[in-house]
Amino acid sequence: MSQIIWNGLFVGSFYALVALGYSMVYGIMKLLNFAHGDLYMLGAFIGFGLLVSFSGFTATLSLVALLVVLLLSMVGTGLAGVVIERVAYRPLRGAPRLSLLITAVGASFALEYGMRIVAGPNPEVYPVRLGGSSVHVLGAQIGIAQLVLIVIAIGLMVGLNAMVMRSRQGRAMRAIALDPVAARLMGVDVNRMIAIAFFIGSALAGAAGVMAGAYYGSITFLMGFIIGLKAFTAAVIGGIGNFKGAMLGGVVLGLLESFGTHYLGGQWRDVFAFAFLILFLTVRPTGLLGERVTERV
Amino acid sequence: MRKTRLALAAVAASVVALSGCQGVFGGGDDSDSDGPIVLGMLAPTSGSSSSIGPYMTDGAKLAIDEINAKGGVLGRKLKLNVQDDACDPKTASTAANKLVAAGVTMSVGGYCSSATLPTLSVFNKADIPMVIPAANSADLVKQHLPNVFLINGTGVQQAQAATTWLSKQKAKRVALVDDSNSYSTDIAKRTKTDIAKTHGMKTVLHESVNAGESDYSSNVHDIVAAHPDFVYWTGYYQEGGLIIRQLRQAGYHGKVMVGDGSVDGKLISIAGTKQAQGVYATMTETPDTLKGAGDWVASYKKKFGSEPGPYSPQSYDAVRVAAKAIKDAGSTDGKKIEAALMKIDGFPLFSGPLKFTSDHTLTQGGFVVLQVSGTKFDLADDLKD
Numbered sequence: 001m002s003q004i005i006w007n008g009l010f011v012g013s014f015y016a017l018v019a020l021g022y023s024m025v026y027g028i029m030k031l032l033n034f035a036h037g038d039l040y041m042l043g044a045f046i047g048f049g050l051l052v053s054f055s056g057f058t059a060t061l062s063l064v065a066l067l068v069v070l071l072l073s074m075v076g077t078g079l080a081g082v083v084i085e086r087v088a089y090r091p092l093r094g095a096p097r098l099s100l101l102i103t104a105v106g107a108s109f110a111l112e113y114g115m116r117i118v119a120g121p122n123p124e125v126y127p128v129r130l131g132g133s134s135v136h137v138l139g140a141q142i143g144i145a146q147l148v149l150i151v152i153a154i155g156l157m158v159g160l161n162a163m164v165m166r167s168r169q170g171r172a173m174r175a176i177a178l179d180p181v182a183a184r185l186m187g188v189d190v191n192r193m194i195a196i197a198f199f200i201g202s203a204l205a206g207a208a209g210v211m212a213g214a215y216y217g218s219i220t221f222l223m224g225f226i227i228g229l230k231a232f233t234a235a236v237i238g239g240i241g242n243f244k245g246a247m248l249g250g251v252v253l254g255l256l257e258s259f260g261t262h263y264l265g266g267q268w269r270d271v272f273a274f275a276f277l278i279l280f281l282t283v284r285p286t287g288l289l290g291e292r293v294t295e296r297v
Numbered sequence: 298m299r300k301t302r303l304a305l306a307a308v309a310a311s312v313v314a315l316s317g318c319q320g321v322f323g324g325g326d327d328s329d330s331d332g333p334i335v336l337g338m339l340a341p342t343s344g345s346s347s348s349i350g351p352y353m354t355d356g357a358k359l360a361i362d363e364i365n366a367k368g369g370v371l372g373r374k375l376k377l378n379v380q381d382d383a384c385d386p387k388t389a390s391t392a393a394n395k396l397v398a399a400g401v402t403m404s405v406g407g408y409c410s411s412a413t414l415p416t417l418s419v420f421n422k423a424d425i426p427m428v429i430p431a432a433n434s435a436d437l438v439k440q441h442l443p444n445v446f447l448i449n450g451t452g453v454q455q456a457q458a459a460t461t462w463l464s465k466q467k468a469k470r471v472a473l474v475d476d477s478n479s480y481s482t483d484i485a486k487r488t489k490t491d492i493a494k495t496h497g498m499k500t501v502l503h504e505s506v507n508a509g510e511s512d513y514s515s516n517v518h519d520i521v522a523a524h525p526d527f528v529y530w531t532g533y534y535q536e537g538g539l540i541i542r543q544l545r546q547a548g549y550h551g552k553v554m555v556g557d558g559s560v561d562g563k564l565i566s567i568a569g570t571k572q573a574q575g576v577y578a579t580m581t582e583t584p585d586t587l588k589g590a591g592d593w594v595a596s597y598k599k600k601f602g603s604e605p606g607p608y609s610p611q612s613y614d615a616v617r618v619a620a621k622a623i624k625d626a627g628s629t630d631g632k633k634i635e636a637a638l639m640k641i642d643g644f645p646l647f648s649g650p651l652k653f654t655s656d657h658t659l660t661q662g663g664f665v666v667l668q669v670s671g672t673k674f675d676l677a678d679d680l681k682d
Contacts, residue, residue, distance in 0.1 A: 003518055004518060007512075007514040007518060010512070010514070011512045011514070011515075014512070116343070120348075121343075121347035121350075122348040122563065123348075123535050125563070125566040125567055129569065131542075131546065131569070134546070141548065143546065212511055216511040216512065217539070217567055217569070218511070218535055218538060218539060218563075218567040220345075220535065222344075222509065223509075223511065225509070226510055227510075227511075257515060258514075258515045261515035261518075262515060262518065262519060265504060265519070266505045266507070266515070266516045266519070267504075267505035269507070269515070270507065
C-alpha cells in the first residue's frame, strides 16, 4: 500500500511541475499552451547536450554537475519559452482564441520534429544516471535519487509560490490575470510580465525534463506529448489557472494512476483515472481549487 | 462469419472489376515495359518508430543495387519507391494509395502491424502482391488475402519459441507484459495459451502498459507482487529498457525475456548494462547470429557507413523474394507473381530456406533465443533440437 502511494506521489510530482507552467500561462493569458509538454522534452535534450559536451567534468562530480546542468537547462528552456511566446503567440494576442490554440499545436509539432532533425529519431540515453541505493520507509522502497528529485521539485514549487505571492512581479502577474486592461492602465508592463510567466513556466518544465532524463535514462523527441496531456489533465483537476491546484492535481492524477494500475491492472489504468476525472468534473467543473477565480496565477 | 464472407465477396468483386480495368488499359502497361520495375516500400521514417525506417530502406536498397548490378529482372532495372507510414494506420493507407497510384509492381514494406493492416486491402484491390518484411501479427494473414505474404516469423512461432525456452529453463511462474499494441498483445496472448498447455508452468500475471511513457513503477509493483520467476516483455525496446531497469530497482531478481521488437543495443543502454545482463530475447535470425553473414554486413557497412539494424536483413530478403517471384512469373502481372511466390521452395533467406504455408507465412519459424552479454545480444540457443 505505502509503495503504491509513493509511486503515485513520485510520478505526480513530475506532472505537477509541468502542470504549473500550463496553469500559469492559462491563468495569465487564457492560452492552452500545447507546446508546453515539448518544452519538457527540450529541457531534457538541452540537459543531455550539456552533459555530453562536458562529460569530462560530470564523471567526477555527478550530483553537483547535474544541478549545474539542471539550472542551465532551465535557463535555456525558459528562453525558448519566451521566444515561442514572442514569435508564435504575441502577434496573435488580439486574434480569435481558436487561432491561438492552433498556433500552440503548431509550435508543439515544430518543436517535436525540429528536435528530430537535430537529435535524430532514436532514443538517447543520459550519460549520468541516478540510481543507487534505496531506503525502506513504512514498507515502501524509496530511492535516494527519488527523494532528491522530489526535494528539488518541492523547492522549485515553493520558490515559485513565494515569487508569485510576495514579489512585485508576482503581484503584477496576478493583476494581469484578473484584468489585463486595468493592469495596463495601472502601469503594469503586460508584455514583459507575460514573457516572465512564460520564462518561469517553461523553466519548470525544462527542470522536470532534465530530472526525468537523469532518473529514467531514455529521452526521445516525442517524450513531451503524453506528459503534456497528463499535465494538462492535472491542471484541470486542480482548477486551471490556479497555482496550488496544479500541484495538487498532479499528485491526485499520479495517485489515481497508481491505484488504478494496482487494483484493476495496467490496461485499465487510464480508463479508471479518466473516468474518475469525468465524474469529478461533472460534480465540480472548476476543479479542486478552481472556485477562487479571483486568485488566478 | 457471414460478415467476413460478405466482405471477402466485396473485395473479390472489386478485384475482378479492377483487373477488368487493367485489361482495358493493358496497352498502357506494355508500352512502359522498358522502364524500371518499381517496388513500393512503406516504412516508418517519422513518428515513434522512425528509427527503424532507415534500416529497412537501406536493406532494400542494398538488394536492389545487387540485383541491378547483375542486370536486373526480366531485363529491366529495379527501383524502390519509399513512402512514410509513420507507424500510423491512417498515414499508412494514404501512403499505400500513393504507391498504387505510382504504379508499383510489388510492395516490399510494412513494419508496424497495426499500420500495415489497413494497407492490405488497398494493395489487394490493385492486385499488387506484398512481401512484408517485418510486420508479423497473425491478424495480417487472418483474412487470407491472396496478395499478402509474410517473410518474418509470426506471433504464433514467436510464442512457441518463447514457451519452448521457458520450459527449457524450468520456469514455473511467468509474468507476461505487453504494450497494448496489436503486435505485442498478440504474442503475449499466444504465449499465455501455450503456457496453459505446458505442464508445471503457469501465467501468474498478464499486464499491459501504455507505450511512450517513462514511469512504469506502478506496473512493476504489480509484477513484483505476483512473484514470477520469469518476466516476458513482448513490446519494443524503449519501454522494455525502462521496465527492466525499474524491475531491478524494485528488487526483482528473477529472469527476464524480451520479444523481437526489443532486440536493439538501445535496450541495454536504456536498462543499464548491469541491469540488462543475462536478459533473454526471442528473435528471428539476424546477421549477428547467423554464420556466414559477415560479407553481407561488410557490404552493408561499406555502402551506408553504418551497421545494419533490426529488419535490414528481412527487407533485403523481401526485395530478393520479390525479384525472384517476378523473374519466375516472367511477368509483372500480380496474379502470376502470387502464383510464383507460392511455388518458391528452398530459396535461401537469413531465416532459412523459404517455402510459404497455405497461410502465406514461413514454414520454418526461424526464431532463436539470444542473451544479453556485455553490451550486445549473443546467441543462447537456436531451438533446433
